Amino acid sequence: MFNIIKEAVKNFMDSIEAKADECNEEVKEGFVSKISISGDENYDIYIVVPHEKLSYIANYYFGDDSYDTEDLTKEIANQIIGNAKIVAQKRNVSFDIGVPEYLGEFDKNIEYDDILSFKFNGDKCFYILFKGK
Template sequence: MIELFRTSMEEVFRETFGEAPRECADLPRVEGYMAQIPFEEGEKAYMARVWVEKPALRRLADLLLFDDDPDHETMEDLTAELANFIVGRAKMVASDRALPYRMGTPRYEGLGRLEEAEGTILYDVEGHCIALQIKESHA
């Protein structure tokens, strides 16, 4: 499943940032914007969390919204939308591979530090990280 999301993130990066993503070398130690989106793959339920450093999110706002000085509400909305892009692209990749997959609605979670966790994908955008963490949901 991680491979599915790695493919998804790489495609979103190429289309959104116009460049192939580079992996972040180290886990960032700063606060970032977080959003979560539930999804199911077959019978298993998961939660995807997207974490974005503020400068990377500001760059995304400039690219997508032509807003080089986004307010906090815009940053919140954009974080949830980025989660939707990535998980939605994973849904398309899963569909192309005839894999069962359903996704829920993204929800902004706030500002916070990225915790070390298994299943973390880290990519670099102009020297700042974007992370995706996948964990099984036991709901």
């Protein structure tokens, strides 16, 4: 599943003309959306994006940085995990995607089993957390 998500992140970042390099950083901050997948793979996936990077994405999508944090955070989760579903299907892996849920600012009490972290355009990291179901 990790390679599928990595490819989906690369595709998402390419779509917004940004670069993502893996980093080995624990979650520090950001706004969180949770999205569940079920089928051949079963996870709750948490996408954690720092405020500054939400502003970059809003500027790219809308031409300014006035945005609704909840809507934008959920849309990012939809974009990444929706693309992961396409990548997975090409690899004969099938899963359904739930509706993203906005959780607000990152809370260190979120339980997860694994993490992928990516530097966004060479600086602040964003994170994808996995909790098996």
